[in-house]
Amino acid sequence: MGMSVIISVATEEDAEQILKLQYLGYQSEAELYGDWGIEPLTQTLESLRAELAERHVLVARLGDEVVGTVRGRVDDSGVARVGRLVVHPRMQRHGLGGRLLDAVERQLLDGHRVRSFELFTGHRSLGNLRLYARHGYQQREVREVSRRLSMVTLEKPVHAELAATA
Numbered sequence: 001m002g003m004s005v006i007i008s009v010a011t012e013e014d015a016e017q018i019l020k021l022q023y024l025g026y027q028s029e030a031e032l033y034g035d036w037g038i039e040p041l042t043q044t045l046e047s048l049r050a051e052l053a054e055r056h057v058l059v060a061r062l063g064d065e066v067v068g069t070v071r072g073r074v075d076d077s078g079v080a081r082v083g084r085l086v087v088h089p090r091m092q093r094h095g096l097g098g099r100l101l102d103a104v105e106r107q108l109l110d111g112h113r114v115r116s117f118e119l120f121t122g123h124r125s126l127g128n129l130r131l132y133a134r135h136g137y138q139q140r141e142v143r144e145v146s147r148r149l150s151m152v153t154l155e156k157p158v159h160a161e162l163a164a165t166a
Contacts, residue, residue, distance in 0.1 A: 010057040017066035025086035078115040
């Protein structure tokens with residue numbers, strides 16, 4: 001009998017596994033853009049631990065192993081910012097990224113006045129862009145960061161029925 005993936009709130013004890021997964025998961029992004037200095041690859045354990053205390057961080061577990069993670073926070077204007085959605089390469093293309101995205105959206109709606117969700121990704125990250133579009137995100141802005149990279153900001157409004165189900 002196979003194990004199922006369980007999504008839950010991250011704990012302090014998950015920090016090292018999250019950081020290792022983040023490093024593994026962002027290798028393909030670094031290669032795609034030719035930039036190995038991107039923040040997910042240079043983040044320190046101390047910085048990640050601070051985020052665990054300040055933000056909503058979820059993990060997907062397969063047994064004791066963290067195989068996915070996502071973070072979010074709601075700012076003062078009611079924008080729920082989603083970030084660092086990472087799924088272990090061997091677990092990709094099985095719907096886990098979408099499950100994590102849905103779970104963090106539900107968590108951010110719980111107890112917060114959210115008017116919209118926002119996230120960003122690189123313009124060449126076509127798999128990410130497809131995932132976000134399937135989950136109702138629409139391109140709001142493209143900002144050139146360098147000749148090799150433009151950041152695409154995507155937004156998803158919160159409809160009354162979505163907020164009521166949270």
